[in-house]
Amino acid sequence: MPRLADRRARIELLRAAEVIFTERGLTAARVEDITERAGVSKGAFYLHFQSKDDCFKQIVETFVARLAGCVEPPPMLMEEGEKGSLNEYFKRVHAHDIEVLEFCWQNRALLKMMQAGGGGAPYAYLIDEFAQRVERQVESTIRYATDIGLYRRDLDPSVIAALISGAFDRLVRKLIDAPSRPDIPAWCAQVLQLFAQGLLAPEARAVADRAVTEAAPHSARQAAVDPPASGSRGERRRSRAKPT
Amino acid sequence: MPRLADRRARIELLRAAEVIFTERGLTAARVEDITERAGVSKGAFYLHFQSKDDCFKQIVETFVARLAGCVEPPPMLMEEGEKGSLNEYFKRVHAHDIEVLEFCWQNRALLKMMQAGGGGAPYAYLIDEFAQRVERQVESTIRYATDIGLYRRDLDPSVIAALISGAFDRLVRKLIDAPSRPDIPAWCAQVLQLFAQGLLAPEARAVADRAVTEAAPHSARQAAVDPPASGSRGERRRSRAKPT
Amino acid sequence: MPRLADRRARIELLRAAEVIFTERGLTAARVEDITERAGVSKGAFYLHFQSKDDCFKQIVETFVARLAGCVEPPPMLMEEGEKGSLNEYFKRVHAHDIEVLEFCWQNRALLKMMQAGGGGAPYAYLIDEFAQRVERQVESTIRYATDIGLYRRDLDPSVIAALISGAFDRLVRKLIDAPSRPDIPAWCAQVLQLFAQGLLAPEARAVADRAVTEAAPHSARQAAVDPPASGSRGERRRSRAKPT
Amino acid sequence: MPRLADRRARIELLRAAEVIFTERGLTAARVEDITERAGVSKGAFYLHFQSKDDCFKQIVETFVARLAGCVEPPPMLMEEGEKGSLNEYFKRVHAHDIEVLEFCWQNRALLKMMQAGGGGAPYAYLIDEFAQRVERQVESTIRYATDIGLYRRDLDPSVIAALISGAFDRLVRKLIDAPSRPDIPAWCAQVLQLFAQGLLAPEARAVADRAVTEAAPHSARQAAVDPPASGSRGERRRSRAKPT
DNA sequence: TATGAATGAGCGTTCATTCAT
DNA sequence: CATGAATGAACGCTCATTCAT
Incomplete structure (x- = not known):
């Protein structure tokens, strides 16, 4: 038998590549680094990758796939209705947001690389595509919520989707640049707080009141100060993770 | 003082460099291109630049400076008070947002390059720095507005600043990727609509009601449908343009 | 104006390439050599050639073209007939052989490279093709001469063409390996002497008698010894210069 | 003594190496191929060869030795004299030619490699050496035949030896490039036919008449057409198999 | 002995930069 | 000032050879 394939080699290479690509970008990274x-x-x-580009692509594509898998989970849209269900819905949204941010935190090195536009033009599409997919996802959720009367009718779903996914995107950036793990649940609570008011239709606001606050009560950081503050919320499918 | 020939060459070079750097990024761009x-x-x-990096730096720094100049304009914070002044304030904010987006539209090529992380790691700082400066600006505005009782107290200014500037950032991306000039005022109106509700303190909402809608009445796209929709707003100092 | 294109550079490169390719072959030759x-x-x-292969191809193709031009000159086939014309024909053949060998002598470096199979498989075709072209040329001449009754009918033109062109090929090799310029006319006379007898039909031999000896009288080396020796000849169009 | 596995591996390697070297040449052939x-x-x-070069050398040297053994067999020069012996001699020569060509046909793969200059300059000597050895062999035979009055005195043995061995060389090339086994005896008959006339001294021609035709009667292809055609022959020791 | 993963020297090619004109 | 030919360091990739198993 030949020397046992050093299973560590491939992994070490991928880990190293992540770091180097992150630090320098695809073009400037040297294979030797x-x-x-x-x-x-x-x-x-070259025992493990066809070329430098191939290595980069493998890393990014694999990661984008995982990220998409993490973000996508159709957020089982609210089944209109009773206050309780809205409350439940907010809870689910909040939990999902936390999940996504956790995932990003775990993979912050890769995310940094991707945000840094590591691949240059030829690979930017990977990242843009992902960002757009998420944006479209958000958009369709908004349309749905608007249709069922939950959201205000005077919002342009395409613009609002950009704003929301952009906001979440930036939050992810803030996260991965943080020197130490931040209070992710608290951050997610802020997201809910901010957008709930802006999105809900006036009618819904009354009904959904409190839902948000109840859904994300642990808002550690900003101390659940103002109970009357909140307002309901119906959605906010923010998601987003993408970068560049 | 250099001759005309000089200036022409320099300008042509800068224009060309913008395009090439935009298309390929710093590393992949060839001087000969x-x-x-x-x-x-x-x-x-080499008569005009010390090196390729120098050229890149000149372009980016110059642009960032101009962009900062455009974005910064002290947001003449609201001088608390009468309803009228709040309305006025929203108008100013809206106008300013439009100005910023217009500037971005004019310089979309460069913005694209910067968003694409064109310079690789060694220059990412330029962009990050800018993004952070804007974010801090937003943050301090929020703090102020919170202090004077305009904004909710249960918001974490640092997180909210990230969300708002991220949202605006994404809007800028959407803008510069647009194939043809979009309805910028309408977009800006959407920004106001979305954030006003989420930021204002309950007390302020009552007072400031309508102000937003009045400030950005031409909301072309989303047809100022729902009058009762809005709510006042006190801020939103989001701006942001940054990328990568 | 830029530095004057060093016209010598290209020439020096071609000369050097000839030598290096000759010494090592395409694959083993290093651009740096x-x-x-x-x-x-x-x-x-790389200012003058697209790649190493390109350089090699340029050299070989150019040379093969020149060589073909030198060898090809339709040998104005004999217009059957009187003794005199046959004599004339031999003279022309002899002169042409000399020309070809002279050319080969001038370009012996390149020929050496080509003979050494310098280009490896991917370029061997250039050489084989040339060899085959010459062989076919010889073959058709033989057929013609056989048809008009000049050559023996019991010869297989395809085999004989191979033998004759192979003989000439080897002569070229001997030539280019010679440390100093040999007596080319004498060599060519030998070619005539050897093949004339073997090719001519018995009838023609009587008629053509002497023609060969008269056509190439200066046979320096082998001292035109035996006048009665030879016999006429009607052909020998072997030429050929070499391959691989 | 190595085991069977050994021998099998070694043989497979040599067979494979022959093919690969033939297809690509020494430098371009990869050990992995x-x-x-x-x-x-x-x-x-590397259990069987010290290096790629070593493998190549072993193959070529072994083959050259075998080839030399096949070609060399002193052609038991004619013992001057009676017509009968001349006839016999031609028969032996013809038989030997066939043997050589048969050997070449069997080993055409290797011959192709060698002709293609497979080894590049560093190994060309192996081939050139062989070619020269054969050439010298032919030359000395010619001298001998000239001395005993069999061959014309106006031939330059060195030049004629080149022509004859070159002719035979080309015949071998034609042979090994043939898609299917050609009529080797017929080809050899052609060789005799062509050179007999050109080499024999006038005196000998009368004596030896017919000998050639009788020696190689099966000249399939060119149908032993012309009985009066030939003339005797005393030599032709051409052999030769190839060079670079 | 046989295997094939690992090594690293080596080479083709690119391109930022220089400089003779 | 302008030009573009020339330079040479650098880098991606190959492949002969080694060696742990």
């Missing part, structure tokens, strides 16, 4: 960091020879790189 | 496009010799490039 | 020898930088090589 | 084709591991290659 990666192999040096991985502690393997230059040749070993 | 730039000089070819500019219609000058390769040597001429 | 060539540029070093030419006294220019490695980069300069 | 060879081991893949042989169905063994890359490491196995």
